[in-house]
Amino acid sequence: MPEHIVHILPEQVASQIAAGEVVERPASAVKELIENSLDAGARSVSVEILGGGSALIAVGDDGSGMTRADAILSLRRHATSKIRSAADLSAIRTLGFRGEALASIASVSHLRMQTRRAADEHGVEVAAEAGNIEDTRTCAMAAGTRIEVRQLFFNTPARLKFLKTLATEQGAIAEAFQRIALANHRIAFRLTADGRTIFDLPRANSVLERFRQVLGPRIASRMLAFDLDRPGVRAQGLAATSQESFATGRMIFTFVNGRSVRDRVLIRAIEQAYQTLIPRGRHPAALLFVNMRHEDVDVNVHPMKTEVRFRNGGAVFDVVYHAIRDRLADQTENASVATSVDTSAAASDALAPSTDDAAMGLITTASMGEDARAGQSANAPGDSVPNPRADAPLRLVPD
Numbered sequence: 001m002p003e004h005i006v007h008i009l010p011e012q013v014a015s016q017i018a019a020g021e022v023v024e025r026p027a028s029a030v031k032e033l034i035e036n037s038l039d040a041g042a043r044s045v046s047v048e049i050l051g052g053g054s055a056l057i058a059v060g061d062d063g064s065g066m067t068r069a070d071a072i073l074s075l076r077r078h079a080t081s082k083i084r085s086a087a088d089l090s091a092i093r094t095l096g097f098r099g100e101a102l103a104s105i106a107s108v109s110h111l112r113m114q115t116r117r118a119a120d121e122h123g124v125e126v127a128a129e130a131g132n133i134e135d136t137r138t139c140a141m142a143a144g145t146r147i148e149v150r151q152l153f154f155n156t157p158a159r160l161k162f163l164k165t166l167a168t169e170q171g172a173i174a175e176a177f178q179r180i181a182l183a184n185h186r187i188a189f190r191l192t193a194d195g196r197t198i199f200d201l202p203r204a205n206s207v208l209e210r211f212r213q214v215l216g217p218r219i220a221s222r223m224l225a226f227d228l229d230r231p232g233v234r235a236q237g238l239a240a241t242s243q244e245s246f247a248t249g250r251m252i253f254t255f256v257n258g259r260s261v262r263d264r265v266l267i268r269a270i271e272q273a274y275q276t277l278i279p280r281g282r283h284p285a286a287l288l289f290v291n292m293r294h295e296d297v298d299v300n301v302h303p304m305k306t307e308v309r310f311r312n313g314g315a316v317f318d319v320v321y322h323a324i325r326d327r328l329a330d331q332t333e334n335a336s337v338a339t340s341v342d343t344s345a346a347a348s349d350a351l352a353p354s355t356d357d358a359a360m361g362l363i364t365t366a367s368m369g370e371d372a373r374a375g376q377s378a379n380a381p382g383d384s385v386p387n388p389r390a391d392a393p394l395r396l397v398p399d
């Protein structure tokens with residue numbers, strides 16, 4: 001028996017273990033890459049995948065870009081531009097903050113990054129294999145960043161084995177993409193899978209317009225806007241009329257300070273607001289944005305950053321419950337927001353899922369892609385908001 005049996009793992013093994021927490025499947029890599037683009041102030045983000053994301057994930061943006069030195073550093077673990085000290089953890093305003101995502105993704109793939117700041121003459125291209133940088137060179141490109149991830153999990157066979165069918169992985173990617181797109185209506189997004197356009201979402205003027213682009217005109221025309229602003233917590237969003245209900249809860253989308261989260265308090269508040277209004281065992285459609293002081297919510301509680309902890313969950317529950325319950329109570333009195341939806345949507349109504357089960361399958365159905373494509377071309381390049389994510393007030397419905 002050797003005297004010493006405890007040792008420090010090599011950096012590469014440690015990164016692969018860390019990667020296992022952050023990157024569970026291709027959809028997690030897609031989420032992290034898109035979030036980086038948003039944090040970089042992108043106004044337009046495009047995602048291409050091949051083979052359910054296993055063969056290729058490429059995310060391109062028109063955000064800030066990076067210098068050569070930053071690009072190289074960004075692939076290292078704990079490399080971040082977003083926080084500096086532990087104190088910053090109590091008020092995180094960006095989607096990322098751990099400096100782990102790129103390092104994790106890189107450690108289990110062949111990664112190529114191209115990036116250029118608007119002020120720089122050239123871009124830089126960095127190629128890495130299993131996290132080791134193999135090559136850097138200058139490249140010609142527009143300002144922004146493009147990251148290509150090939151053969152995800154090529155060096156972690158155990159993880160590879162757990163991947164589901166191509167269709168399932170692609171569905172998970174589409175879902176992650178949808179959630180981010182719903183929360184960022186001022187930003188243009190595109191998703192193509194194996195060369196086919198799944199979503200092409202021009203910048204939208206309101207949350208409702210983005211909702212319609214993503215989920216189709218039929219359900220969009222049945223959404224009521226709600227907004228309840230109480231000291232410390234604001235709950236805003238769209239809630240379906242009680243005539244609508246679904247077999248699963250997958251039409252419920254919840255965000256806290258712009259971050260997509262799964263949270264029991266929020267889901268329970270929404271479901272309870274519909275109690276007695278929709279049949280038992282059925283679920284509503286709702287898009288909920290909860291905003292509160294950054295100090296009142298801990299976002300550093302889950303490896304994939306999809307869960308949060310509220311300082312005062314009871315207060316959050318109350319605001320969400322009342323925001324929706326009260327709005328549903330006067331759904332018959334007030335004209336629904338549907339009346340202000342652009343009527344041209346009616347033209348593409350035939351393409352929309354007509355049953356709730358179709359709506360559930362939205363994530364991968366062709367109809368959603370058609371719907372999304374129908375909205376193309378409204379993308380006005382001149383319309384300039386300096387940073388679309390910067391705490392601009394949420395416009396729920398078109399003016």
Ligand SMILES: Nc1ncnc2c1ncn2[C@@H]1O[C@H](COP(=O)(O)OP(=O)(O)OP(=O)(O)O)[C@@H](O)[C@H]1O
Nearest residue numbers: 036037040074080081096097098099100101102145
């Ligand atoms: N698309 C991008 N455009 C510009 N800079 C980027 C982009 N992607 C990453 N970066 C830079 O690289 C850094 C590292 O990214 P990474 O995703 O690993 O960490 P993070 O976003 O800071 O935190 P987290 O691990 O929570 O995502 C970022 O902090 C950012 O400065």
Ligand SMILES: [Mg+2]
Nearest residue numbers: 032036096101
């Ligand atoms: Mg990140």
